[in-house]
Amino acid sequence: MSNWDNNPVLAIEHLTMRFGGLVAVGDLSFNVGRGDITALIGPNGAGKTTVFNCATGFYKPTEGRIVMNRANGEHYLLERMPDFQISAKAKVARTFQNIRLFGGMTLLENLMVAQHNPLMLASNFTIGGVFGLSGFKSAERKAVDKARYWLDKTGLLDRADGPAADLPYGDQRRLEIARAMCSGPELLCLDEPAAGLNPKESAELNTLLNAIRDEHATSILLIEHDMSVVMEISDHVVVLDYGEKISDGTPEQVKNDPKVIAAYLGVPDDEVDDVEEEVGL
Numbered sequence: 001m002s003n004w005d006n007n008p009v010l011a012i013e014h015l016t017m018r019f020g021g022l023v024a025v026g027d028l029s030f031n032v033g034r035g036d037i038t039a040l041i042g043p044n045g046a047g048k049t050t051v052f053n054c055a056t057g058f059y060k061p062t063e064g065r066i067v068m069n070r071a072n073g074e075h076y077l078l079e080r081m082p083d084f085q086i087s088a089k090a091k092v093a094r095t096f097q098n099i100r101l102f103g104g105m106t107l108l109e110n111l112m113v114a115q116h117n118p119l120m121l122a123s124n125f126t127i128g129g130v131f132g133l134s135g136f137k138s139a140e141r142k143a144v145d146k147a148r149y150w151l152d153k154t155g156l157l158d159r160a161d162g163p164a165a166d167l168p169y170g171d172q173r174r175l176e177i178a179r180a181m182c183s184g185p186e187l188l189c190l191d192e193p194a195a196g197l198n199p200k201e202s203a204e205l206n207t208l209l210n211a212i213r214d215e216h217a218t219s220i221l222l223i224e225h226d227m228s229v230v231m232e233i234s235d236h237v238v239v240l241d242y243g244e245k246i247s248d249g250t251p252e253q254v255k256n257d258p259k260v261i262a263a264y265l266g267v268p269d270d271e272v273d274d275v276e277e278e279v280g281l
């Protein structure tokens with residue numbers, strides 16, 4: 001039995017999301033294995049971002065359940081939780097397809113904002129911070145250390161005090177990942193992390209994601225169009241087309257699935273062999 005069936009960190013169960021008459025996601029079920037890198041792939045408009053938006057509290061699904069199984073044995077039904085609790089309690093963090101950093105803030109400040117919840121608690125909701133109580137000071141020191149750790153891990157430490165908006169695109173993408181990691185997630189959801197990266201940056205991203213999985217007990221669910229990234233680092237691949245799952249398995253299984261090839265080439269299943277021969281696959 002596969003790790004994702006045996007030990008799921010996230011279970012998507014019969015998820016449906018309708019926008020008026022449009023079914024963006026229809027009766028979708030799949031698991032994300034604990035400790036796996038899982039890729040959610042599919043042609044444009046297949047429903048990938050909608051799944052992310054449902055799992056991270058941006059959309060309330062029309063139907064279905066999304067269950068987060070934390071390592072401490074707690075279970076959370078994400079479709080019932082507001083987004084700030086999904087991050088704080090269920091320990092799910094995400095990045096966006098279009099980068100959303102605070103451009104006018106420094107890199108370090110961006111990572112401190114991500115730790116707002118523990119800092120607010122340590123400050124007794126501001127009072128402790130204003131009077132400089134020791135509990136707050138120690139929490140603040142820990143938050144700075146954590147921010148510096150992730151800046152180092154993402155190769156951005158030497159720019160810690162510069163504005164985020166001045167970073168090149170690839171660095172901004174890594175800063176978004178560092179910011180998400182500062183919230184201590186057990187599941188990290190990445191929406192097209194390799195988009196716009198050059199081959200060297202893509203290879204560095206692969207190393208970073210492997211390190212996050214292996215050294216920080218964080219499972220990863222990513223949406224990605226770059227097949228070199230997907231095939232190289234994923235343990236598990238789920239393929240969507242028109243809001244439905246058409247394939248689910250190891251990268252090798254999915255790569256050779258005629259339904260997947262047909263969806264990507266935009267041809268019916270029974271014409272796949274002919275088209276493959278034509279394009280030299």
Ligand SMILES: Nc1ncnc2c1ncn2[C@@H]1O[C@H](COP(=O)(O)OP(=O)(O)OP(=O)(O)O)[C@@H](O)[C@H]1O
Nearest residue numbers: 019022023024042043044045046047048049050051
């Ligand atoms: N807020 C919304 N209101 C109406 N329709 C939406 C909304 N969000 C998504 N859709 C529609 O749902 C379908 C799935 O979109 P979604 O963005 O989830 O696809 P995707 O697989 O992430 O695509 P891409 O790879 O292009 O990012 C599309 O037809 C899209 O137009």
